Amino acid sequence: MATVQVSEAEKVYILHGIRDDLRVDGRGCEDYRHMETETDVVSNTDGSAKVTLGHTAVLVGIKAEIRKPRPMLPDEGYLEFFVDCSANATPEFEGRGGEELGTELSNTLYKVFNNKHSVDLKSLCISAGEHCWVLYVDVLLLQCDGNLYDAISIAIKAALFNTKIPRVHISTDDEGGKEIELSDDPFDCMRLNVENVPCIVTLCKVGHRHVVDATLQEKACSVASLIISVTHKGTVTCLRKVGGGSLDPESIFEMTEAGKRVGKALHTPLMNLLKQEESLGKTRQKVGFLG
């Protein structure tokens, strides 16, 4: 992640503030920064979303293609993730600099999203063993100000909600081979059910307390973080500890409880916003980066 230099005095200041539940920008320990979400930003993708969380900006584009299903799971489609840490975020990511972070992020995303509990993969199957839909989820990191996992997971959920997959008809032609036809109507498409898609909450341990949505300065003061993916029911689907420091089991339980609380509270406003955007339909003013 892009790093900032934080002096010892600043670290002490941040630590003391968090101890008293008052962070540098006035938030409480479990408050998120100002978040903006918008879908359908890139028109030649099947689904897209842009999320701004404080200064972190993430753009997700989803393209659906027809491929052979995986041999172990012939009646399911799958998702492929690719995270591009672009040089826009910081000059350190120029050339191949952002690959390491990108690989780490995409590996975690595979674990969290690419299973039948999060997304109904069976609905992505066209004909078992032969054709299925593969969703290529491409994440583009535009600005980096801490808390990448949260912003990316919200953007992925929004983009999946926005994804329109064309309906296909399978017909058998004269020689007995299968022909796939996409329906001619551009509005005849299938939508995904994103009820069970989890959101990731990152909790950073700073001093004796933990904070949600840490900025880069707060991250520089923390020794370890916990990444939890939580569904709308409060079920924890994935748990991972990152960072060089160590956590004792007590704090892990505490942080998991806090993560569940915070994560559960994320889903409702997000779904409300997405449904509201959807209901505006064609009359919605697309802002994108121009606003």
Next chain:
Amino acid sequence: MAGLELLSDQGYRLDGRKATELRKVQARMGVFAQADGSAYLEQGNTKALAVVYGPHEMRGSRSRTLHDRAVINCQYSMATFSTAERKRRPHGDRKSTEMSLHLKQTFEAAVMTQLYPRSQIDIYVKILQSDGGNYSVCVNAATLAVIDAGIPMRDYVCACTVGFVDETPLADLCYAEESGGVSSLALALLPRGGQIALLQMDARLHQDHLETLIDAAMTACKGVSKVLDEVVRQHLQEVSVLTRE
């Protein structure tokens, strides 16, 4: 290509424009707070984001420092979802490297690098959606980003891609026209002095038509420069209103 006429008898192109008409340009400066300068520009369906960092100390190899001027470092990359068919690698392929070099050449002609010896200016351009004229949109977006970063330039750098069909030059090609076998020419211009920063054409064109094509390109670039100027003045007004209160 039955039915797909690049220029109809009435003089209309595939998307309904006339031969000398540019696509709609919409732009915004100061999109990202963390970068020194940033801009977003849309030209029709092609969308580009440009970000500038600098001038700052040389990163990486100190040996490439120039004692009398700044080094301009450009990177051109495309989002994997920007093209109709998903692109596997955002940058690093030959086309992107070539584009990066072209951008570097273009901006070395315009930016007053002698004011910043021994330093580096980074210009990163990202194409979010690609519908033809990638290079031109990049240059236009990068101009705005450099202005947003407060780096002095000799003049605006405006670029346009033009093509030649049926004895008529077409300004600002879209993807369908570019891939339709049109001889295309990309031109980057410094409008006030009429200086050409970059000229590239890789198709067959009769020598007699070259002058008409370059003239059409220069007119189109001057049109773009008016739009960019408007955007910069508007941005300046907005920013000064905010800081005045």
